[in-house]
Amino acid sequence: MAEKELPGGYRGPGPGEIAVVGLGPGGEEEMTPRARRALERAQVVVGYRTYVDLIAPLVKGKEILISGMTAEVDRCRQAVERAAGGARVALVSGGDPGVYGMAGLLLEILAAHPRAKGIKVEVIPGVTAATAAAAALGAPLAHDFAAISLSDRLTPWEVIASRIEHAAAADFILVLYNPRSRGRPDHLRRARDIILRFRSPETPVGVVRNAGRKGEETWIRDLATFLDLPVDMASTVIVGNSRTKVVDGRMVTPRGYRL
Amino acid sequence: MAEKELPGGYRGPGPGEIAVVGLGPGGEEEMTPRARRALERAQVVVGYRTYVDLIAPLVKGKEILISGMTAEVDRCRQAVERAAGGARVALVSGGDPGVYGMAGLLLEILAAHPRAKGIKVEVIPGVTAATAAAAALGAPLAHDFAAISLSDRLTPWEVIASRIEHAAAADFILVLYNPRSRGRPDHLRRARDIILRFRSPETPVGVVRNAGRKGEETWIRDLATFLDLPVDMASTVIVGNSRTKVVDGRMVTPRGYRL
Numbered sequence: 068m069a070e071k072e073l074p075g076g077y078r079g080p081g082p083g084e085i086a087v088v089g090l091g092p093g094g095e096e097e098m099t100p101r102a103r104r105a106l107e108r109a110q111v112v113v114g115y116r117t118y119v120d121l122i123a124p125l126v127k128g129k130e131i132l133i134s135g136m137t138a139e140v141d142r143c144r145q146a147v148e149r150a151a152g153g154a155r156v157a158l159v160s161g162g163d164p165g166v167y168g169m170a171g172l173l174l175e176i177l178a179a180h181p182r183a184k185g186i187k188v189e190v191i192p193g194v195t196a197a198t199a200a201a202a203a204l205g206a207p208l209a210h211d212f213a214a215i216s217l218s219d220r221l222t223p224w225e226v227i228a229s230r231i232e233h234a235a236a237a238d239f240i241l242v243l244y245n246p247r248s249r250g251r252p253d254h255l256r257r258a259r260d261i262i263l264r265f266r267s268p269e270t271p272v273g274v275v276r277n278a279g280r281k282g283e284e285t286w287i288r289d290l291a292t293f294l295d296l297p298v299d300m301a302s303t304v305i306v307g308n309s310r311t312k313v314v315d316g317r318m319v320t321p322r323g324y325r326l
Numbered sequence: 327m328a329e330k331e332l333p334g335g336y337r338g339p340g341p342g343e344i345a346v347v348g349l350g351p352g353g354e355e356e357m358t359p360r361a362r363r364a365l366e367r368a369q370v371v372v373g374y375r376t377y378v379d380l381i382a383p384l385v386k387g388k389e390i391l392i393s394g395m396t397a398e399v400d401r402c403r404q405a406v407e408r409a410a411g412g413a414r415v416a417l418v419s420g421g422d423p424g425v426y427g428m429a430g431l432l433l434e435i436l437a438a439h440p441r442a443k444g445i446k447v448e449v450i451p452g453v454t455a456a457t458a459a460a461a462a463l464g465a466p467l468a469h470d471f472a473a474i475s476l477s478d479r480l481t482p483w484e485v486i487a488s489r490i491e492h493a494a495a496a497d498f499i500l501v502l503y504n505p506r507s508r509g510r511p512d513h514l515r516r517a518r519d520i521i522l523r524f525r526s527p528e529t530p531v532g533v534v535r536n537a538g539r540k541g542e543e544t545w546i547r548d549l550a551t552f553l554d555l556p557v558d559m560a561s562t563v564i565v566g567n568s569r570t571k572v573v574d575g576r577m578v579t580p581r582g583y584r585l
Contacts, residue, residue: 080441089452089457089461091358092451094360095359096358096359096360096363097358097360098358098359099350099355099356099357099358099450100354100355100357100359101353101355101356101393104355109415138582140584140585148450161414163457163460163461164458164461164465164466164469165457165461165465165469166459166460166468167468167469167581168465168467168468168473170461170464170468171464171465171468171578171579171580172468172581172583173465174464174465174573174576174578174581175573175578175580175585176572176585177574178573178574180417180585183393188463190399190460190461190462190465191461192351192453192457192460192461192529192538193358193453193457193460194358194451194452194453195457196424197393198348198422198424198452198454199451200423200426200451201422201449201451202348202423202424202429202450202451203449204427205430205433205449206423206424206429206432206433206449207356207426208424208425209425209426209427209429209430209431209474210425210426210475211472211474211475211479211481211486212472212473213470213471213472213473213493214471214472214473215470215496216470220361220438221581221582221583222469222470222507222581222582226497227470230470230496230497230498231430232496233492233493233496233498234472234492234493234496234498236492237488237489237491237492237493238485238489239489239493241471245466249478300536305347308530310407311357314433314434314437314577315433315436315437319430319434320478321434322426322430322431322481323480323481324398324399324431324434324480326399326434326435326438
C-alpha cells in the first residue's frame with residue numbers, strides 16, 4: 068500500500084519517527100550534516116526556546132512546539148504524541164543530546180507510552196559543550212576526565228559532592244556542566260573547596276561562556292581566583308589535573324609524551 | 327603590504343597557520359562544516375593513515391603527509407615546520423582533537439619550537455567517540471560520566487586503575503577509550519574486575535565498534551558477560567551506573583525525572 072501524504076505533510080495512519088537532534092554548540096558551522104538533514108526532513112520541531120531560536124532559519128515554515136527550560140517531560144511527550152500520529156518529529160537538544168540532554172528522557176517516555184508502538188527513533192550526536200569549550204581554551208581534556216553537572220534539581224547534592232571528591236582524588240580533569248544559576252549561587256564555590264583538598268590553588272581553570280556560538284568568551288585562571296568570573300548557566304568550567312599548564316595563553320593537559 | 331601567493335599555494339615569507347581538525351567519528355555526515363572548510367582551505371594535510379583515508383576525497387590533490395599510529399610527535403613537528411614555512415596546515419584527528427587527540431601535543435610542541443613565532447593555531451572540535459557510541463546505544467551518558475583510556479603507553483597502569491576505582495566508587499558512568507589491543511589483551515578484564523567491586527554483575531555494558539562510521543556494530547550486555555565481545559582498538563566501551571537500564575533494546579541512564 069502506497070503511503071499517502073496528508074495535508075500538512077502528515078502521513079496516515081502508520082506511526083511516524085523521532086530524531087533526537089544534537090545541534091552542537093549553536094552555530095550552523097558546528098552542526099553536522101546529519102543533524103541538518105534531520106531538521107530539514109522533520110515536519111514538527113520540538114524544543115526549548117533558546118535552541119529553537121538558534122536554528123530558526125533552518126526550520127522556517129515548519130510546525131514548531133516551544134517550551135520552557137524545565138518542561139523536558141512535556142517536550143518528550145509532545146514528540147511521542149506527534150510521532151504516534153504519523154509525523155516526522157525533530158526533538159532538538161543543545162550540544163550532544165545524550166549528555167545531560169533529551170535523548171535519555173525521550174527513550175524512557177517512549178518505552179512507557181501506550182501509543183509508542185512502531186515509532187522509529189534515531190539519536191543524532193553533536194559536538195558537546197565539554198569539547199567545544201576545551202577547543203576554545205586549548206587542549207585541557209587531553210587526558211582522563213570526569214563530566215559532572217552541578218545542578219541538584221534531579222540529583223542530591225551529596226551525590227554530586229561525592230563525585231567531585233572522587234574525581235579530584237583520582238586526578239581527573241573535571242568538566243563542570245550547569246556550574247552556577249541564581250537558584251544555586253554557591254555550588255561552584257563548594258565544588259572548588261572540595262577540589263582544593265586534593266589539588267594546588269595554582270591548578271589552571273578555564274571558563275567558557277557561549278562556547279562555539281555568538282558572544283563566546285574565554286578565561287583562564289586558577290583554582291584560587293576563578294570564582295570571581297561571571298560564570299553562569301551558559302558557561303562550562305574545566306578544572307585541570309595536576310599536570311595541566313598554561314602554555315602561550317592556552318590551557319593544555321600533557322598526555323605524557325617525551326618531547 | 328599585500329600577501330603574495332607563491333606557486334603551490336605557499337605564502338611567503340610570513341608564518342602560516344595550523345588547524346587541528348576534529349573529523350568526528352569518520353563519516354562525512356558527522357563532520358562539521360567548520361572542519362570541512364578547514365580541510366578545503368589547507369595546503370598541507372598531516373595525519374595518521376586511517377584518518378586521512380576517511381577524508382581522501384576531500385583532500386585530493388593536496389600535499390599529504392601520512393604517518394603511523396605511534397608517530398604523533400613527528401606529525402606535530404611536521405605540522406609546525408610546514409606552517410613555519412608559510413603553509414596552511416590541517417592536522418587531522420579522529421573524533422574530537424582535544425580528547426586523547428592531537429591538539430594538546432601540538433600546542434606543547436609549538437610552544438617549544440624555535441620557529442613557531444607568529445603561527446596561528448585553531449582547534450576545531452568534533453563529535454567525540456564517547457557521544458557517537460552513546461548515540462548508537464541509546465542514551466547511556468545522560469548523567470555524570472568519566473572518560474578513561476586503558477592504554478598504558480603513556481600512563482602507568484596504577485594511575486589508570488585508581489581512576490577506574492574512584493569512578494566506580496562514585497557511581498560515574500564509565501567510558502573506556504582504547505579498551506583492548508594486542509599489546510594489552512588483559513586490561514579490559516582488570517578494569518571490569520575493579521568495577522565489579524562496586525557494581526552489580528547485571529550492570530549494562532554497551533560496546534560500539536566503528537561508532538559513526540562504515541561497519542558500525544553495537545552490543546548491549548552486562549558486566550558479567552561482555553568480555554566475550556570482539557572489543558578492539560576501534561571500539562568504545564560504556565559501563566552504566568547503578569541506575570542504567572536496558573529499555574526496548576537500548577541502553578539508557580535515567581537523569582531522575584519523575585515520570
